[in-house]
Amino acid sequence: MTASRLSLWQAAWVIARRDMRAILFSKAFLLFLLGPIFFGGISLGAGMLGAKAAGSAEPARLAVILSPQETADLRRAYAELAPLVDLPIVEAVRANDTEPRALLKDRDRNFGAVLTGSLAAPRLTGTPDQIERWRGRVALLAARAMGDSATYPSVVLDPTSSSVASARTAQTGTATAGITLLFLLTMLLAGMVLSNLVEEKANKIIEILAAAIPMDAVFVGKLFAMLGVSFVGLAVWGAIAGVAILLGGAAIPALVAPAVGWPLFVALFVVYFALAYLLIGSIFLTVGSMAATVRDVQTLSMPATIAQLAVFFLATFAMTDIGSPMELFACIFPLSSPYAMVGRAAQSAALWPHLLALAWQVMWVAIFVRVGARLFRRKVMKSGPAGRKPKNKGAPAV
Secondary structure (H helix, E strand, O other), X not given: OOOXXXXXXXXXXXXXXXXXXXXHOOHHHHHHHHHHHHHHHHHHHHHHHHHHHHHOOOOOEEEEOOOHHHHHHHHHHHHHHOOOOOOOEEEEOOOOOOOHHHHHOOOOOOEEEEEEEOOOOEEEEEOHHHHHHHHHHHHHHHHHHHOOOXXXXXXXXXXXOOHHHHHHHHXXXXXXXXXXXXXXXXXXXXXXXXXXXXXXXXOOHHHHHHHHOOHHHHHHHHHHXXXXXXXXXXXXXXXXXXXXXXXXXXXXXXXXXXXXXXXXXXHHHHHHHHHHHHHHHHHHHHHHHHOOOHHHHHXXXXXXXXXXHHHHXXXXXXXXXXXXXXXXXXXXXXXXXXXXXXXXXXXXXXXXXXXHHHHHHHHHHHHHHHHHHHHHXXXXXXXXXXXXXXXXXXXXXX
16 A cells, blocks of 8 residues: 655654755854854944944033023033033023024034023923933033032923924834844845755755645645745844844944834744745745756846846835835735835834734735645646647658
């Protein structure tokens, strides 16, 4: 009695386990992991040097527009406290010189904030992050200037820009960073899929696999094996990036929290990376299966790479206007949908669009895998439905 043939998912698991073991325990994969670490180290070193150069530049100053007596008292308090506390450099400005917002735009004077009002009721004008950082220091200076028995005054903050507008602009920066990171990781890791089938075709292994299990299972198994390998790479690079952030966090620009919050944003980013990888990986796998040599892979993969760049620019351009026809098109188009939805997660707190997008992208992954497997069977393996053979009309009569 013959054994029953493996199901699609059982066969796919066999292929995935075989490919993952072959790749993870190879020297080539170790070198592959070291490449981004090397370039990341160079980038981190350059960033730390840039941060050090920025820190050694002229520090921002606190412009003071008070009465002559209060300005003198503030300077005396600054001279007493500066050796003990990290305080901004104080520079007196004439009351009729100009208004605070104009002082902040003066590039020659490098003012970080402007102090107006009085020592008992100080008012601090500047960018939101700067005045929040100097708030306590200004209160300390004012209390010291008014005398030993004075209490700390309440500092009124006057931000130079709207908090809503600044948050939206900052979230746009977070969206851009998320889309760019997703694109770089997908392009870096999806390239492993291209040459996977070329070697097995040359060794006639693919023909043995196709005879033993469904071709769809071969495609699914290899695709998810590459995805598993990619997650291993992400785990290694993520751990190293975490250590780098702890050691050199000052050299890394801070990002504003996305609209959905950091935990959910990170979870959505990982899921959208998996789907973006499966979408482009299924295309690359089809291209690799159709190519006869590695040189053919490079030639045939060029259109796929150009398409990848196109969807990246589409998603980056569309994210600036959430809800616009261009942004909705980027969310619907299968290849750009993961990128556009990452940008939406950074700028919109609504969760139901992500549920629809995830189901939509999973459906297209299944379509791409099925189409790729059928193309491989018909064009390469020369199997599958074929047209009716013509009758041999030239046969000699008996």
